[in-house]
Amino acid sequence: MRFAPAMRYLLFAAAGALLAVTALAGEQEFCVAGTVLNGVTGEVLRRAAVTLPESAVLTDAAGAFRFCQLPAGTYSANAEKPGFAEAGSRVVVGPSRENLVLRLQPLSAITGKVSDGAAEPLQSVLIQLLSIRIAEGRRHVRVAFTAVTDDRGEYRLARIPPGRYYLRAAGWAAAPSDRDPRESFAPAYYGGAPTLASASLVTIEPGHDIQADLDVSLRPAYPIQGEIAGFSPLLPAQVELLGADREPSAAPVALDAATGKFRIDGVTVGSYILRATQGDGAARRRGELPLQVDAALNGIALPLYGGVTLRGNVRMAADFDRAESSSPACAIKISAMDAWSPDEPALEASTEPSGEFELQNVPPGRYRLRMECAGGYLSALHLGDVDLLADGELSIPPGLAPAPVDAVLSADGGTLQVTASAEGEPGPGWLLLLPASGSELHTRLARLIAKYTFSGIAPGDYQVYAWSGSPEAFEYADPDARQAWAARAASVHIGGGDRQSIAVRVAGDKP
């Protein structure tokens, strides 16, 4: 550091909020020094940036850095370099700290080549790397990285953090200049699968680049043309073609903002959903139409519908002590069932004191309903005649007000106190209560520090799981994952009004 002491004092005084201890003029000063290393190979990293709050240096050719004239205190030292994940460390200074080692995990790259059936390289192919998020035990994906193949059919996705991904060739990134635009290909996942459900995962380890070639089959592709029915001229609108997993297709959509006429070129044979959306907020209207494409389609009329209101009522079962709790208190949420992360958030509501609730502007579609109520459990849940208690799946048809949701809240639930046993991994961990009935509305996931108490448990048989690490480790809605994890389950039977205790061993996040 090159500042005169008085100047330095001013700088650090300004940053005082960031430091546990602020130096007074004339107090002792210390150094922090160390090395930045590649976390996989152990090689030194030169020209990495190391920052303390309010100061930074670059490492030298030996990967070394040094900050001096630091007042005593606790600092957070951070290191970064392109191609590596950032890493930090808390450092207590006073005395000086030498030999601090900051290890940066290298990011990875996926490179590969895209060919057609005749092994000819394909240019202008849009490559998507999909990252995975687990919510409510289910896998959702979103596009995390994209690349486009060059004239050799090659692509490169770089600076990818370790993890599990899906990789796919999605379609043409731009109309290929060297090919017949009437040829295209259906999306192809790495390994050749046509859909997400059948695709294999690509696992990225830190600093391990992988080669992943993709094959696609060029086939005739067709234009589809039509018109949004009930279109309002010049109000922003969108037309999307959704593929087998309701993912947005790469085929380019041309929409005339004045007339609502649209044209989508290069659509391969297959099943699609055509979706149009216009307007915002309460004025938003949406229409969806299933399409089977095996030839050019003309004159499609895609009607728009406003959102509907989903109403419901939560009733107290007779067993509730009216004096203790006069009205139900439930949080209600519906979210789209798509495996591709929907581009819109879940809709949420809570019950009125009367037990009534409503969700407004619900676009037509398929949803999962979730309800959590204080002091009780749902003993019945219906949408009209449809029983929702098993999976909460409901369908909102276009343009029609759905039947009301009718829920019954019971108070005779049991209580289960779970304690992490001493021989397991040190916490914190995750605790899952999985009903043998399979009811997703009775499934509970909680953070386990040392102890956790579930209350208001619907009577029945349950399996209890505990693991450390990520809450996303167990995709419990997937039967295969449940089977794989079965050996780790502790079984309990909860009777009405029971109070039970169980000790569970917290283990790693692998089945």
Place this chain on the structure above:
Amino acid sequence: MTGLCFAALLAAAAQASGGYRVAGEVLNSASGRPVSGARVTLVPADRGGPGASAVTGDDGRFSFTGLPEGKYSLSGQRRGLLPSHRMGATVTGPGQDTASIVLRLPPPAVISGKVVDDAGDPVADAQVELLGSRIVEGRRQTIQESIERTDDLGAYRFASLPAGGYYLVVSGVPWFTKFNPALGDTAPRAMTHAGYGIRYYPNAADPAAAEPLILKAGQEAGANFTLLPVPAVTVEVHCEQFENLTKHYVLTAAGLSGNQVHVRDGVETGDLFHFWSVTPGHYNLRTEATDGRSTWYATNELEVAASDIEVDVALHTAPSLSGTVVAESGGSLPRQLTLLLRDAAGRVLSTAMGVDGRFSMVAIPPGRYHVAFAGADDYDLRNWSAEGGRREGDMLDIPAGAAVRLTANAAKGTGRIAGTVYRDGQPLSGALVVLAPAHRAVQSNSDGSYEFRGLPAADYTLLAVSDGEDLEYANPAALQPYLDSAKKIRIAPGGSENVRLDAAGTLPGKR
């Protein structure tokens, strides 16, 4: 004849076993080998109607039969090769040999390379600008072809290039200068005040030392660059007008052949903007703000030396250009007549004129423009003057904030020159026929014929060059060597001349 469609004519002609044949072969222009699987397209050139296409066999041959007498334009394309450019028409008729046409498809050239810093680390996200040296409107010009950004390995690649001369300009910012805004005063200057100077192929700092990379068809050339961090400064831009508007700032530097190199840009709302990592040199800062209806511009010249600088930007109302064009011969103007302004980078602004010749353009960026007519080939811009701007030859300087009034005459040409090009007594196909001083050129057709229409009455010089692809036909000095074989023609109003030309050979050693 005009009432019948071409396909019907084709069928009728074929049925009568009459008609003409256009046939030949497609060759790889570099290897001379036949190209199989090439698509050859034949389109009537002298009238409307659909075209026909054929795919070459293993011998590279194609054939169209049963064609009516007429002029056709013929083109070939195949994946992996660049399209052919045969500009003269193929003429069918009695005595015409159209059975041995050769279409040559050049293999594409590639320039690729890596950009690294002084430590050998890749420079990711560096800007690599490709400029091509090409004949545009009769003059050899250095024109921006494409811009790429280097990937995480510092690699870039320009593919599908035609043979020719190319310049490369590389610029970038050291990644670690991103700490400048937060730590500009507390981190070492070598970290926050570093920049990379612009580099020109072959890795030269001085644009005067730039050399073209000459590529043959199909050649793969490598061009690597090393960017050295040098001390750089921060340019603080103050613009106190229109605090609520978003302002676009673009910093450019003088580059090759009068081109400006795009150095950096930024978008900011408010009155302050910073460019950091600006290396010493002379720059042009252009500022633009718009509220959707009006646009304001400012340009500032910056001299950057060793210290940070501050620039005050004063926005002016965008210049406007309005005026009247009068038909020289009296009467009204053709409906489609358009006034074009073209800047040095090739960007075009245009406005349609009413039939009364009035026009008005608002929100023109200040600068230097080439002024011309478009939309009606037989109209020439004559006797123009610009009040509020400055005329220099065909160029018009439009200063910031000016309201320029342009008056001009539109001269309608009604003259015609046509004829045939010969060499060694035989009609010559594909010769460049040049009309001076009108800066016009055409390629002779397969029967050696050529035609210029819409010529104003004037004295012309007419010449033909057998292989004139590289000829700067709008440059009098470049035409000098061919004047021996040129013909002087006087065209009276509405006059028509038939001129036989003997083609001169290409002179060796010209570029």
